[in-house]
Amino acid sequence: MTPPIDIAGTSTFSKPLQLPLSQEELDRINNYLRPLVPEESLRWAVDHIPGLFQTTAFGLTGLVAIDMLSKITTSPPPLIFIDTLYHFPETYELVKDVKKKYGVPVTVYKPQGCNTVQDFERKHGEKLWETDEDAYDFSVKVEPARRAYEELGVKAVITGRRASQGADRANLQPLEIDSTGLLKLNPLFAWNYHLVEWYIKENGVPRNKLLDQGYRSVGDWHSTVKSGEGDAGERAGRWAGKVEKTECGLHVDYFKIKAAAEKKEREDVQHIQTAP
Numbered sequence: 186m187t188p189p190i191d192i193a194g195t196s197t198f199s200k201p202l203q204l205p206l207s208q209e210e211l212d213r214i215n216n217y218l219r220p221l222v223p224e225e226s227l228r229w230a231v232d233h234i235p236g237l238f239q240t241t242a243f244g245l246t247g248l249v250a251i252d253m254l255s256k257i258t259t260s261p262p263p264l265i266f267i268d269t270l271y272h273f274p275e276t277y278e279l280v281k282d283v284k285k286k287y288g289v290p291v292t293v294y295k296p297q298g299c300n301t302v303q304d305f306e307r308k309h310g311e312k313l314w315e316t317d318e319d320a321y322d323f324s325v326k327v328e329p330a331r332r333a334y335e336e337l338g339v340k341a342v343i344t345g346r347r348a349s350q351g352a353d354r355a356n357l358q359p360l361e362i363d364s365t366g367l368l369k370l371n372p373l374f375a376w377n378y379h380l381v382e383w384y385i386k387e388n389g390v391p392r393n394k395l396l397d398q399g400y401r402s403v404g405d406w407h408s409t410v411k412s413g414e415g416d417a418g419e420r421a422g423r424w425a426g427k428v429e430k431t432e433c434g435l436h437v438d439y440f441k442i443k444a445a446a447e448k449k450e451r452e453d454v455q456h457i458q459t460a461p
């Protein structure tokens with residue numbers, strides 16, 4: 186591969202960026218980042234963005250970013266892994282492989298007050314993903330992620346989302362600001378599945394063993410199935426059979442999912458109180 190160009194000196198943005206960013210500044214940054222290759226975007230982000238972390242479920246795209254970062258900086262952004270407690274054993278194996286190969290710190294956050302599935306089910310009941318999707322997504326991913334961002338002083342995260350994954354991601358920009366003010370850098374926003382797969386093979390990057398068994402995007406074991414060829418099918422194995430569901434909650438409006446989860450909690454309490 187061609188080594189990434191050293192673009193650090195060509196940027197006219199303040200170092201570090203002054204946060205929060207105005208919409209005008211965000212637009213200017215996106216115009217600057219859009220034509221860059223991922224290594225250049227990552228290098229720019231490491232140089233300019235304070236409080237930068239990488240949030241990863243060790244999907245192929247995030248793994249590409251981890252590998253690129255290991256080649257462009259000696260102090261890559263620390264990794265945050267939200268352990269829903271329902272990941273496949275192969276995913277937990279991969280976390281170990283990545284730690285061993287790259288030596289990068291991985292901070293793990295779990296659902297509040299829960300260390301094990303048994304803890305979670307005592308608190309929320311069995312199969313919460315079937316009875317209330319929003320409450321499940323909020324408890325296993327959204328709340329732990331917010332806790333991580335607050336406790337670790339996270340101002341920005343690198344994500345593994347790409348526009349070619351379609352649905353809500355079809356118009357993905359290199360840099361976004363979410364409803365809480367968190368910056369999200371999507372360095373591989375313009376890559377397709379085949380390019381990501383090619384990079385992983387070419388660079389000997391560790392990957393989830395489930396990918397050799399026909400899985401293409403891996404989430405929780407209870408809601409992930411094998412999926413077909415081509416970009417259209419990449420995330421088709423996530424929440425299979427639920428046509429409207431395309432996100433796990435981490436990348437939707439925080440306040441909306443929080444409100445939905447709290448509403449369900451209130452209804453449950455009311456139901457218990459009025460039960461005969």
Ligand SMILES: Nc1ncnc2c1ncn2[C@@H]1O[C@H](COP(=O)(O)OS(=O)(=O)O)[C@@H](OP(=O)(O)O)[C@H]1O
Nearest residue numbers: 240241242243244245246247266267344345432433
């Ligand atoms: N559990 C967990 N912990 C930390 N970060 C996570 C998690 N789940 C999703 N993500 C972040 O979202 C990126 C896209 O993930 P997915 O395509 O799997 O979709 S989804 O978020 O689960 O809906 C994903 O990209 P990857 O780094 O490629 O995994 C991460 O940036």
